[in-house]
Amino acid sequence: MSFSLPSEIDALVVGGGPAGLAAATWLGRYQRRTLVVDAGEHRNRFTDQVHGLLGRDPISPQDLLAEAHAGLEQYQQVVIHSGTVTAVDRTEDGRFRATVDGAPVFAERVVLATGVRDQLPAITGIEEHYGTDVYHCPACDGHEFRGGNVIALGAGEHVPAYAAELLEWAQAVCVVTDADEPVFDETQYETLSRHGIRVVDGVAQALIGPPGALEGLRLDDGTVVDADAVFFSYAHHPTNDLARHLGCELDQEGLIQVDGDQLTSVEGVYAVGDITPGIQLVPVAISQGVVAGVACATSLRENRTTHGPDPAPPVRRFTLDR
Numbered sequence: 001m002s003f004s005l006p007s008e009i010d011a012l013v014v015g016g017g018p019a020g021l022a023a024a025t026w027l028g029r030y031q032r033r034t035l036v037v038d039a040g041e042h043r044n045r046f047t048d049q050v051h052g053l054l055g056r057d058p059i060s061p062q063d064l065l066a067e068a069h070a071g072l073e074q075y076q077q078v079v080i081h082s083g084t085v086t087a088v089d090r091t092e093d094g095r096f097r098a099t100v101d102g103a104p105v106f107a108e109r110v111v112l113a114t115g116v117r118d119q120l121p122a123i124t125g126i127e128e129h130y131g132t133d134v135y136h137c138p139a140c141d142g143h144e145f146r147g148g149n150v151i152a153l154g155a156g157e158h159v160p161a162y163a164a165e166l167l168e169w170a171q172a173v174c175v176v177t178d179a180d181e182p183v184f185d186e187t188q189y190e191t192l193s194r195h196g197i198r199v200v201d202g203v204a205q206a207l208i209g210p211p212g213a214l215e216g217l218r219l220d221d222g223t224v225v226d227a228d229a230v231f232f233s234y235a236h237h238p239t240n241d242l243a244r245h246l247g248c249e250l251d252q253e254g255l256i257q258v259d260g261d262q263l264t265s266v267e268g269v270y271a272v273g274d275i276t277p278g279i280q281l282v283p284v285a286i287s288q289g290v291v292a293g294v295a296c297a298t299s300l301r302e303n304r305t306t307h308g309p310d311p312a313p314p315v316r317r318f319t320l321d322r
Contacts, residue, residue: 005103013027013036013111021289022289024289025293029293032300035079039084047131086100096269117237125207128211145169145229148169158233159233160191167197173197174198176225177201262291263295273288
């Protein structure tokens, strides 16, 4: 979908992943002039399949976005622009002024769907294997390796619980700490042992085997740990620069705090998807986008710039006289 960049809109959606496109869909259904700015850096762009999406399980991320774009063609008020939003500021009249690829765009509302960036392990072969048999999300991809041998790669106090989650599907789980020295305390080692999870201390060097047919992980000292899949957990960096600049309240992990309508602490700014706290799954991101899209659209009834539908009539309850 390619259009000229509008300068005056009802809603600016920053991010064109599932959450952002879901919000744009419902803004379009409410006939709100909407601009989606998509930098193309969706979190799951590396993975082969999206799982657990009702009616489309599995589907590739590319096909999912293509279908969403095709669906948005029916909403003439929605424009999708491939580019970057570098700044969003509040104006004196209460609107928002965004800088989109250097051009000013004025919006009544903003929906942030900027996502999270995952820190990848520095090992040979990660680019080829990531999304095929190396993943960061057990809930997203653990089911595909049920009954297999899986490595949980990484250190930190969260890793024992992360590794234990993989036991929902895997026959055996081994933690590779990617460190020369022991990194867990005694209680953590006891917990891992109690769950039958082996721990190997050593720096990861390379993935062995072709993508889709992983054989294991080689460490710096030459040790090879056999595995059908590797799940890693290092760091996850919220893309929250715009939210910080706007003054949105963040939690300790840097995620944007929202209410039941996906509204942030800043009036007129909504946030959806992995940039908000909670379960980080595509179906959840889509549902948040729907909620934000409807809430954002209906909040514009008093100052809409395009003609939209009247509010639905209130529900009336009738009783029968007997």
